[in-house]
Amino acid sequence: xxxxxxxxxxxxxxxxxxxxxxxxxxxxxxxxxxxxxxxxxxxxxxxxxxxxxxxxxxxxxxxxxxxxxxxxxxxxxxxxxxxxxxxxxxxxxxxxxxxxxxxxxxxxxxxxxxxxxxxxxxxxxxxxxxxxxxxxxxxxxxxxxxxxxxxxxxxxxxxxxxxxxxxxxxxxxxxxxxxxxxxxxxxxxxxxxxxxxxxxxxxxxxxxxxxxxxxxxxxxxxxxxxxxxxxxxxxxxxxxxxxxxxxxxxxxxxxxxxxxxxxxxxxxxxxxxxxxxxxxxxxxxxxxxxxxxxxxxxxxxxxxxxxxxxxxxxxxxxxxxxxxxxxxxxxxxxxxxxxxxxxxxxxxxxxxxxxxxxxxxxxxxxxxxxxxxxxx
Amino acid sequence: xxxxxxxxxxxxxxxxxxxxxxxxxxxxxxxxxxxxxxxxxxxxxxxxxxxxxxxxxxxxxxxxxxxxxxxxxxxxxxxxxxxxxxxxxxxxxxxxxxxxxxxxxxxxxxxxxxxxxxxxxxxxxxxxxxxxxxxxxxxxxxxxxxxxxxxxxxxxxxxxxxxxxxxxxxxxxxxxxxxxxxxxxxxxxxxxxxxxxxxxxxxxxxxxxxxxxxxxxxxxxxxxxxxxxxxxxxxxxxxxxxxxxxxxxxxxxxxxxxxxxxxxxxxxxxxxxxxxxxxxxxxxxxxxxxxxxxxxxxxxxxxxxxxxxxxxxxxxxxxxxxxxxxxxxxxxxxxxxxxxxxxxxxxxxxxxxxxxxxxxxxxxxxxxxxxxxxxxxxxxxxxxxxxxxxxxxxxxxxxxx
Ligand SMILES: [Cu+2]
Numbered sequence: 075x076x077x078x079x080x081x082x083x084x085x086x087x088x089x090x091x092x093x094x095x096x097x098x099x100x101x102x103x104x105x106x107x108x109x110x111x112x113x114x115x116x117x118x119x120x121x122x123x124x125x126x127x128x129x130x131x132x133x134x135x136x137x138x139x140x141x142x143x144x145x146x147x148x149x150x151x152x153x154x155x156x157x158x159x160x161x162x163x164x165x166x167x168x169x170x171x172x173x174x175x176x177x178x179x180x181x182x183x184x185x186x187x188x189x190x191x192x193x194x195x196x197x198x199x200x201x202x203x204x205x206x207x208x209x210x211x212x213x214x215x216x217x218x219x220x221x222x223x224x225x226x227x228x229x230x231x232x233x234x235x236x237x238x239x240x241x242x243x244x245x246x247x248x249x250x251x252x253x254x255x256x257x258x259x260x261x262x263x264x265x266x267x268x269x270x271x272x273x274x275x276x277x278x279x280x281x282x283x284x285x286x287x288x289x290x291x292x293x294x295x296x297x298x299x300x301x302x303x304x305x306x307x308x309x310x311x312x313x314x315x316x317x318x319x320x321x322x323x324x325x326x327x328x329x330x331x332x333x334x335x336x337x338x339x340x341x342x343x344x345x346x347x348x349x350x351x352x353x354x355x356x357x358x359x360x361x362x363x364x365x366x367x368x369x370x371x372x373x374x375x376x377x378x379x380x381x382x383x384x385x386x387x388x389x390x391x392x393x394x395x396x397x398x399x400x401x402x403x404x405x406x407x408x409x410x411x412x413x414x415x416x417x418x419x420x421x422x423x424x425x426x427x428x429x430x431x432x433x434x435x436x437x438x439x440x441x442x443x444x445x446x447x448x449x450x
Numbered sequence: 451x452x453x454x455x456x457x458x459x460x461x462x463x464x465x466x467x468x469x470x471x472x473x474x475x476x477x478x479x480x481x482x483x484x485x486x487x488x489x490x491x492x493x494x495x496x497x498x499x500x501x502x503x504x505x506x507x508x509x510x511x512x513x514x515x516x517x518x519x520x521x522x523x524x525x526x527x528x529x530x531x532x533x534x535x536x537x538x539x540x541x542x543x544x545x546x547x548x549x550x551x552x553x554x555x556x557x558x559x560x561x562x563x564x565x566x567x568x569x570x571x572x573x574x575x576x577x578x579x580x581x582x583x584x585x586x587x588x589x590x591x592x593x594x595x596x597x598x599x600x601x602x603x604x605x606x607x608x609x610x611x612x613x614x615x616x617x618x619x620x621x622x623x624x625x626x627x628x629x630x631x632x633x634x635x636x637x638x639x640x641x642x643x644x645x646x647x648x649x650x651x652x653x654x655x656x657x658x659x660x661x662x663x664x665x666x667x668x669x670x671x672x673x674x675x676x677x678x679x680x681x682x683x684x685x686x687x688x689x690x691x692x693x694x695x696x697x698x699x700x701x702x703x704x705x706x707x708x709x710x711x712x713x714x715x716x717x718x719x720x721x722x723x724x725x726x727x728x729x730x731x732x733x734x735x736x737x738x739x740x741x742x743x744x745x746x747x748x749x750x751x752x753x754x755x756x757x758x759x760x761x762x763x764x765x766x767x768x769x770x771x772x773x774x775x776x777x778x779x780x781x782x783x784x785x786x787x788x789x790x791x792x793x794x795x796x797x798x799x800x801x802x803x804x805x806x807x808x809x810x811x812x813x814x815x816x817x818x819x820x821x822x823x824x825x826x827x828x829x830x831x832x833x834x835x836x837x838x839x840x841x842x843x844x845x846x847x848x849x850x851x
Contacts (some may be wrong), residue, residue, distance in 0.1 A: 361569065428734045
């Protein structure tokens with residue numbers, strides 16, 4: 075009595091209804107309302123579609139027509155063996171495992187089940203889409219290839235990029251450069267050979283590419299398992315009084331950080347420790363005048379660039395005030411070697427009047443060398 | 451509704467004419483085509499020729515398109531011979547625009563660099579926040595030959611000496627804003643953590659309006675500003691007035707009561723320089739504890755400004771405002787320096803603001819919505835004052851000039 079199509083839709087309708095009831099029962103509050111509404115809508119829509127299919131008997135021909143026992147779609151031979159039931163089963167297994175172990179497994183399983191469901195449905199339909207077996211074998215491709223190809227290509231590219239990035243993160247800096255150059259050269263060479271020898275067999279090209287991809291994937295997995303090389307952090311500033319008030323010579327500065335052109339172009343002042351151990355500030359907008367005080371707007375981040383022209387390593391320390399019962403706010407660069415530079419970013423939220431200690435830029439170890447910070 | 455073709459055409463023509471005329475509005479103070487200073491003028495000198503060239507090119511293109519439409523309209527004639535490609539024409543059509551663009555590029559790039567000159571006679575910090583601009587003049591600096599004896603912090607109106615190269619150092623306390631006084635120069639973004647410079651120069655004393663031109667949230671449209679140019683003597687007077695020592699209201703007056711109400715209700719956010727409490731201790735604002743941007747306008751000399759809250763609401767009556775805006779350059783300074791006088795005071799605006807600021811200007815101040823900011827507001831909250839308290843505060847603020 076029920077046709078194939080109506081069974082599919084009525085089944086889906088029943089599934090939505092059960093899900094709606096389950097969902098309403100297991101979630102509460104404002105959250106459940108939209109979900110329940112959506113599932114009930116699906117129930118009604120699937121029921122409606124099932125009804126139409128049942129009423130029109132899937133649009134199939136009437137038994138009274140002549141020759142339908144040979145030419146109707148229902149009379150076509152049953153489909154070939156399909157892998158999708160298996161994939162779907164694996165997916166459902168994944169759902170169960172994912173539900174009790176890790177959410178990521180569950181999410182992947184959902185994707186697998188959905189993909190299998192779509193593929194399986196389209197395959198089942200296409201094998202008996204019409205009475206013409208040639209048409210039937212082509213229609214699946216016409217519908218699914220535009221979906222499958224881009225997705226598979228994206229996944230393939232993703233795998234390659236990911237594997238490659240794992241390799242580069244594993245290698246140390248210098249071998250990384252060498253490997254990058256070598257691989258690029260190989261790709262270029264292979265491309266050159268394939269292009270110049272027009273008659274290379276298709277199979278050779280496919281073979282070479284497959285081997286390369288598999289090799290890259292293998293090395294990628296191996297590198298991922300071993301983990302990244304250790305990447306050193308370069309601290310550029312500190313904010314503990316113990317560090318910032320000591321005349322510092324130890325430590326390492328990140329020279330690259332102070333070379334950022336965009337950051338350099340936006341400093342409020344350049345602070346120089348001159349070779350005679352005198353500190354001066356050159357204020358953005360007033361070229362050529364050395365200042366012993368700078369004005370900064372309150373509650374706004376500002377940046378100074380510290381240049382050390384003295385013959386020893388020094389740091390620049392910002393003493394940013396003591397407010398109420400709180401400890402003094404202090405911030406500093408790491409020790410900056412002779413001839414080098416470092417940024418210092420800071421913000422003062424209250425005026426000088428509110429602080430019980432002076433707000434200044436200073437160089438620990440050099441007494442009396444201070445730049446006043448005025449916060450109006 | 452059925453409209454006859456001729457009538458439809460007339461309607462379209464009228465609409466087009468309306469649009470055109472709308473472009474010629476009389477009261478359009480923010481006009482880039484009406485430069486009032488050297489920087490804006492050099493931009494104008496560049497954009498006009500480019501505009502004319504582009505206009506001529508546009509007219510030619512439209513004429514050719516129109517001609518083609520008319521000439522080759524389907525009158526039932528045979529389909530003309532089909533051709534494909536015309537290398538000579540294509541090369542010409544690639545090279546010609548390239549030459550035009552290259553020709554425009556040379557003066558444009560050199561203009562960009564020349565606008566970036568940093569020699570100047572005055573540096574002012576400009577800080578944007580939701581939804582107003584703050585200006586501060588560094589203590590000890592010089593501005594157009596006038597020494598700034600104490601830090602000046604003000605808002606809404608950027609006061610500059612006329613005929614002076616002023617350098618603005620622009621930054622922001624919260625989101626990205628953009629500072630623009632169309633008649634004096636182009637725009638410059640205000641980016642938190644960065645400092646961008648922009649030069650302003652005004653030939654004549656006067657008032658030049660502008661507004662924030664980077665969408666910055668709820669009241670972006672109410673984040674306006676003005677540059678006020680004064681001649682050197684007037685600017686000196688302005689600086690002297692701004693840095694005058696604080697004068698407390700006379701004991702026993704409404705203003706004196708207003709001062710204590712102000713300390714109780716407003717001082718946690720708003721600074722009034724020199725204000726002291728009953729024990730003679732300075733009253734210091736801590737907007738960083740209450741306002742997300744960490745700042746609120748300095749009200750030391752509120753009544754020397756002519757508008758407030760992002761230069762959106764007038765402190766002057768309409769009549770006095772129009773007189774000031776239309777004052778000739780040689781009378782402008784004296785008029786501006788009078789500040790808000792008793793007969794010109796637009797009390798309704800200030801009263802409404804103190805009564806319920808968020809009702810006048812949309813701001814995030816509803817305690818229900820302040821979860822993500824740890825209770826800090828963006829803008830000024832409604833404070834639930836009584837009318838008597840508002841009267842006292844207004845009496846107090848009227849003396850802030
Ligand atoms: Cu803005």
